[in-house]
Amino acid sequence: MMTNLFSIFDPSSSMMMLPINWSSSLISLIILPYMFWLIPSRYTMAWIQLLKFINKELKILINKNALGSNIIFTTMFIFIMINNFMGLFPYIFTSSSHMSMTLSLSLPLWISFMIFGWMNFYNNMFAHMVPTGTPPILMPFMVMIESISNLIRPGTLAIRLAANMIAGHLLITLISSTGPSSSMIIVSLMILAQILLLTLESAVAIIQAYVFSVLSTLYSNEIK
Template identity: 55%
Template sequence: MMTSLFSVFDPSSGIFNLSLNWLSTFLGLLIMPYLYWVSPSRWVFIWNKVLSVLYSEFRVLLGSSSSALTLVFISLFSLIVYNNFLGLFPYVFTSSSHLVVTLSLSLPLWLAFMVFGWFNNTQHMFAHLVPNGTPGLLMPFMVLIETVSNVIRPGTLAVRLAANMVAGHLLLSLMGGAGVGMGFVMLFFLVSSQVLLLVLEVAVSIIQSYVFAILSTLYASEVV
């Protein structure tokens, strides 16, 4: 019996007291090498086109001298998209809906940016704390506001991704549980609305992955 509505995001599945939920993150890695040993399909061409567009966009934000860092953010986008799509399948654990996963992605990146920026571009980092044209009387307050907004960046990235994934999956679970005892007409409308909501969830999975990657790129561009 379900003790909590949010328990659908953390089902109890395991063998010999070992939780198997987090293994869903690595299931796709078993079939990904298949793409490199057969002739490329249309999906592979589409995915390569998407990555090339993202590469050119991230390259503009980071500069031509940050090719390696651009590949890092493309890999981050690919990982989040993969986990978001994997969670759309029934009975598959959605790891990207947990703050443990999202924080483990955003916090190390933010810490690396801060350490690199303050050690290599100290004057540049201080300049970011006071926007141009700020009156002298408001400078202490602007420094405080900018510092707080900078500190909460990893938390906002993590909460945004997790909350958006939880919201859609929770609504799908609520609508699925409401179908018991409905008539044929109401059940038809319920299934139709769930299909539309599932399409929306596919779009949200892509958009939130892009938002996470592009915001991380913008944060990195301030310290590079």
């Protein structure tokens, strides 16, 4: 019996007093590179086509002067998507549902954008504070609003990803926790609901990785 519903996200697994929960985020980095040394299969070709599609989509959003940076955001998309999928398997730690991971992805990106932008394009950075056509009387308020909006960007990126991962897992846990005390008809309906929820969570895993990468790309595109 869980004393707290959110305890399912607690990193509690350990081996020889060393936490092993976060190793789920590194498993993909060990397994994936081997596919590039093997004869291409249907799985490999499908993976390559996905990479090409994401790379093409992000290249459209990126400034022409920084075309090489789409590799960073494509890699981020793949990393987040794999970690989201890993969390759908039983007894595997969902690393992307923790702010310590999502914030460690968004905060360094935002800080690097800000440092690079203010050091090289400070005139354009000031211009972003006041949208075109703003009345003079509203300019001080717009500067405050845009500054706050800029400061909370890494937090919104991190919270959006973590909250969506937590919401689906909590719903699956709530439905499954009432199974042992239910009748066969209710259990059958619960199994069907769990399958539908897992299908939805699989789509959410891809969508949230895509949203995180696209928003990071848009934020970087403002630095020009």
